[in-house]
Amino acid sequence: MDFTTHKLYHVHGMDSRSHLDLYFSNKEDMAFAEDTLKFPMAMIHYQLCTGQAEGTFLIDISLGSIIHHLYPASNSFKKIVLLKFQEKCIMELNRWLHDRTGAYDWSHISSAAAALEGMRDQLQEKEMRLRWSIKQILKCDFEQENITSPVLLPLADCIISMWILEVISKNEDEYMKNLEKTIKLLKPGGQLLLIAGIDTTYWFAGAERFHCFKFNEEFVKNAFGKVGLAIDYYAVQRRRNVIDLTDYKAMLFIVGCKGE
Template sequence: MEPVSNKLYHVHGFHSRNLLDTYFSSKPEMPFTHEAFMYPMEKFHNAFSSGDFRGDVLIDISTGPIIHHLYAALKYFREIILLKPSDHCIVELKKWTDSRTGAFDWSHTSILATELAGESDQCEEKEIGLRAAIKHVVKFNLNQENLTGSIGLPQADCLVFCFILGSTSKDLEEFGRNFKKFSKLLKPGGRIMYYGILNCTFYMVGGEKFNHCKYNESDFRSVLSNEGFVITHLEVSQRKAESDLIDFDSVMFCTAYKEQKI
């Protein structure tokens, strides 16, 4: 395979606020409303509300300082741990978790979260609850055998992936290796939720072009099967956004559990 010429998120990094403004803002001209928060928030809400995902620890591994897909987890997990690959991303995220001046405004997603939960008058409570539930924000390094170095993490009852595997993998082979590394954070029999974009090769942030591993639904099913995961739900939604900033054709939401060896 030819070497990747575009930048890699976890190696080169990008300005986190540029990512949020481009793909996750409430601006009327922002084209990714369906793919960035309307569709995934509905799917995460439905999955958590099923009652099949609960426990002590949820570990989230997502691209950039995003948090909006986690509102629905509050009732089902005692603590949430976020893993991020760069200091810049962690600083941007902590602006929000610490309610600092200049933090990104996620109120458009907390409004949606309350609507999904039938609690339309509790937007502020949703944000306060999520801030309190996020107990740790930890840096990870995919080049290390232990992803978080000397920082020990409790094994998770649930792992949540949002965009991260595609943006941290040069190709499908590395995609599988990275998934295997992350899945070691999961308890035996634990569950995962996955949200990602299909058939994407690049995305733009701040005028710079970043690599995205191209994979389809069949590729993804094979990766999970190879690591002993059983898919319980998978659905694909075709792209609605009109923009040259990114070249995916659809988005995918999946839930699965790790088979326990007898």
């Protein structure tokens, strides 16, 4: 991988608003709705509504300033903490969290979440519940032993991680190290819900091209086994669009339970 032409997300930063517009917006030319919006929300909703993931405290470690996947989670978890690598992403999220001028418009996700649960007439309630559930947005650094230093978080009942390990890891060794640091935040018996792009080598935010560590489905399964995560559920959705902003082949959803 040539890191002079592919930027590193956690080192160089990115345009968080452009990232949202390209991959998560309600714009007519946004090609990723099936893969980046509907698939994660449906998978997490299924996992939670069937009682497979339970508890009160959720940690989310995901790429950029996304929150759409947390709408289903806010029904189950009363305390949600978001971990972010960039101050820009924290500022973007705080605009939305406190309903400030210029906040990103997630109303299309409120509608999708309400429809998913058969509650189309409760859009405001969905958004208010998620805002109420998010208790903290913290900066994290995976180079530190305690990635949220100086804050020491209690262990989580559940962790959701979307598209982050592959963009902060240059190779297999770094991926395994970052996965281990992630599950250190998880209670024994707790679950990691991971969404990742299969066979991805790059992605764009604005005009900037970013690195992604390429791996296949078997690599993730083996990685879970090596760190003591028993796989509870697994699903793959093949890519539904043709556009050169990123080169993933499929979306993976995998759930691992940490040993007691």
